[in-house]
Amino acid sequence: MPLISRPIVDPAEYEEFGCHPFTDSPATPDKVARNVFIRRQVADFNVTMADGKIILFWGFKDPDVSGGDREWPSKLIRVKQGQVVHCEMKPAKNTHTIHWHGIEPSPYNDGVGHTSFEVKSAYTYQWMPHQAGTYLYHCHKNTVLHFEMGMYGVLIVDPVGTGTGANPKLAYDPRPGDSADGIQPGAPYAAESILVFDDIDPRWHTMDHNLGMCGDDVGLDRFEPKYFVISGVPNNKTQTDAKTAIKAKVGTNVLVRLANASYSRVGVKLPVDAWVVEIDGRPLRYNPDLGSYSKPYKISANTEIELATAQRYALWIPNIAAGSHSITGTFRHWVTNKMHPGGQAIAKIIAQ
């Protein structure tokens, strides 16, 4: 029988690509003056699941805030479009990185070991978000494990401008010549729901930091989630916790930011009509002169939209009606597309 061989690769390169990625603590190249300075350090977090079991997570704490080591997932980072951001990251022990997911800086500031380096003792990341929208930040070392261990947080880039009256905030700055049929350009809103869906396989949460990097079979092909959370809240509390059950004033606009931090296909259903106004940090608008070719589109009530892992969607609900509106997330297996046992989590918008 013919053999199809894999290409020949320098063993030293193979080793560095996988088992022993390049580590460093360089000065930030091409450093410029900053507008925002953030610090993050790696820490452990114990989080109580729906059945009362306490599971170990890893994440980024904010050393400048007391209690910064108690918040999982990692604290929301919120900056404005056009600000130069410096974030000093200290891994504490072992190596980690921060990848600014959806932000596109230079490779040194992109946080990927095999295309730059993993941070040994400290590094100051530099980037300047050019576009308001919904992003994530997460560790990109041994990502299969470190992302599951919870080393992520939400990153929101706000526009420079503001809305008016009852809807004082904007999802993004409208530009001259933009058309965004069906919505008010900029998607002005009053209340905001930030929902990050995650699934947890407790077996993975007992693993060592470098496990699965050097050729051993440690079972990282088997992912059997037992717990389902939204923004760190276990699914028995998501309908009551203030993080996931938000309040809105009847008649105002609500912006729902969705992110999939799980290893499942996540379907999301709302009981009201909503408009997709931004995907992956890019507003949906049409303006060929300025390089935009998309349009907002309506998701009718009770129609599911599906988020692939690491996608973000911003849904805009204009003029919300009174009531308690459930946002239902369903977690499905990435191969079989079957719902995981217990794989559901419900958030709420309570409009009064």
Added chain:
Amino acid sequence: MTVLSRRQLLRYGASAVAFASATTTLSSFVFASDDEVTSGDPEPGVGGGDVEVDLTIQDVDYELIDGSTVFMYAFCINGAPPRIPGPVLRVREGRDLTVRLTNLSAHAHGFQVPGMSGSAIDTIAPGASATIEFTVGKPGTYFYLDPMFSPVNRVLGLHGALVVEPDDDSASSGAKMPYNPADATAAIQALFASFGASSRFPGNRWNESREKIWIFNQIDARWCQRAANGEIDAVAASEFANDFRPRYFTLNGLCGIDACHDKDTCPTGRIGEPLLLRCLNAGLACHSPHIHGNHVFMLSESKGASGVISYNSNVIERDVWRMESGTIQDCLLPFTAPPDVPPGAWPPKQEKFPLRYPMHCHNEISQTAAGGSYPMGLVTDWHIDGL
């Protein structure tokens, strides 16, 4: 008499003149790939006339990233070494494609291009041959595959890309596109018209040499063994969807560092050289490809068995796109400067070109091989070589 396109001349050089006939036969020639004119890496294709290809199906041992081997099925074109995925076939819209298929596998196989009527050969017994001739449909990206016990034989290696090139590839603006103006939506036309002609996309127009094909797949050695044992039948196929447990995740048949080093996989170029990515998921798992450095523009899509291409009227930019089993999506990597570098840090002085960025599936389970070995899974790089 078919006139050779400029592309053919560029790609195949003077020897391509031999093909300046109405029917081009690939059976006695092996072409070089897009990027490597002199290498022995065969990637046959023809832009001009009707096309005839001799394909064989073989049983092969396939070496994985960790050095283990599994049984798979592979296509090969006329005596060239078998490969997974099969060689890229290129045909111009409206031309006839004749496929002469010889089954050298110990098992029966079939052939089909989903989305093209008259393209199916139901069964070819071991040792037998069959020929099918059909007229290719609308421009875009298609699978050719073995539809037997779908999707089992496809996942087990019998898949490749068929690229249909447009007859009329210029928008009213004069910009080249991979589609016909009659099919391309206003948004697609506007995007291609913007390259090299707008503040966001300084540089060049897109041209047909700027293309990569990314075929995703997954491997479960248990199912490879079942195939080797001759156990693939309708009953096995009915179990596949619930029993398939992939442990290797490939991009153009390669894992991890191998895909990063592969010239036909890793896009390179300068700023202002937009590149078309034709993405196909031959596997069963739903992938979440995520690209760093630039977002991509989603151009067209075909889903599963129907193979019918829809050209997007809503051209959305994404850094993660969802690739369900059997789907095909064309997207455009604009090769702009990474947009979130502070202006004062651009162009970089201390950081050096090439700027390297990864594309990887964000369902990180796919970044492993045999239960570990991160990141020896579905990943490649792309390089910005300079301004």
